[in-house]
Amino acid sequence: MTAVNSLKLYDTATRSVREFQPLKKGHVSMYVCGATVQAAPHVGHIRSGVNFDILRRWLAASGFNVTFIRNVTDIDDKILHKAVHEEIPWWAVAIKYERAFADAYDALNVLPPTYEPRATGHITQMIELMQTLIENGSAYAPGNGDVYLEVRKLKSYLTLSNQKLDDLLPAGDADETYKRDPRDFALWKAAKPGDPSWPTPWGDGRPGWHLECSAMAHAYLGTEFDIHGGGLDLIFPHHENEIAQSQAAGYGFANLWMHNAWVTTSGEKMSKSLGNSLLVMEVLKRVRGIELRWYLGSAHYRSMLEFSFEALEESAVAFRRIESFLKRAKETVGEISPAIADEFAALMNDDLAVPQSLALISEWQRAGNTAFTAGNTAEVAKNASFIRGALSILGCDPFDPHYGEANSSDLTSAVDGLIAALLEQREAARVRKDFAAADSIRDRITAMGISIEDTPQGPRWSIN
């Protein structure tokens, strides 16, 4: 039995682990900042997706009805630059990379959000929000087509990042002709020739970076919601500005803020300036999606994950051992029903202590293998159930149809028949102690990419 009331999560706003209390009993409303679709996703982007997917699955498994919003920002400066660079329309850039992200999420079994709103589909809501902000004096339109939020007028600002307005470095690049304060940020940007634009009461233009999240969170989750998430680097300015404009409009906004740490290479943050080698689709040429997900989920979501192909391969090896145990277990005890162990639940409730839960999985695996040797099928089934239950929360259940068991097709039975014939020959050779012949058959099978294991129940094979 999962004690839903005991879930504790780290809140960036208070810098402490807090008891999670949903606004509405039995429901959780979550907004996670999704991609700005201006380039193909790298493993750092997808880690965020995996981390919040684990949280979402855990909330759902704990009995909550979860409304999970992850937006697509499909209009911004970088997309416009990319359009010029790639010589295609900006909207073609946006959909191209939106699909690349969708493919990556799918490959790693990141569940689709409840709703996945696009910025360009919510211009009306953005204009309404700006209208409210201008009417109540929080924002101003200086007449050049821009609309700014006046940060000095805010009752509080920068509370999430714990900074003082005057400590911030001067913006530098901003055109301050129209700003009342250099730190005021643009809700809306006036149209430049050739740029896409939408009509507003203050002139034609396009959204600034932060406005879309406030508008869409409000549209789908209301004035106040439970959890807002995103990458650590969004704390400032993106999330501060979301808070600023939302609260200036009178919304309570998010109750708890969660931020995942990034993936690093050589100790440094993986950035978009890196080459292509760490794009999700490139990495997936070396390991399966389930293995990449296992690796990305294996560090605590608030810890940096130092990416290396060596660590990735090792992690994949470790995962295959667990997978192999589950498959053997299924062959012997039949269908394995996932079960959530109390110990696992306690760890997940402690700010998603995934790394410790991996230790737990290792223990179950060892106990399960020992039970296997002892022929204790009840014990095998119990351990397998706990493992499968934990893996389902981590999104790494090898029996999840999402990962599409490639070898569960009709081909498997055909291959099974062929391998069985060869194995019979090998067994005959072994019986007559003709080990040279037996090993020769095994070598041929191995060369086909199939592993042979001799078990007390006879040889079994698996595709590498």
Added chain:
RNA sequence: GGUGGAGUGGCCGAGAGGCGAGGCUCGGGACUGCAAAUCCCGCUACACGGGUUCAAAUCCCGUCUCCACCUCCA
């Protein structure tokens, strides 16, 4: 300059006053015709210098190194 984070064994990675997570690698053993798989044993670490304490990887003071954000960022 401001704000935040990190330094743990060959590698990855938890923990946050006591009795040494876990995985991978490596070495040894059991099992096996040999393998494979599996199990058992071993390798005993917390950047540095002080301090507090019966007890410090964990708390305090100082030092070093690294990283991130400060209006492009997952």
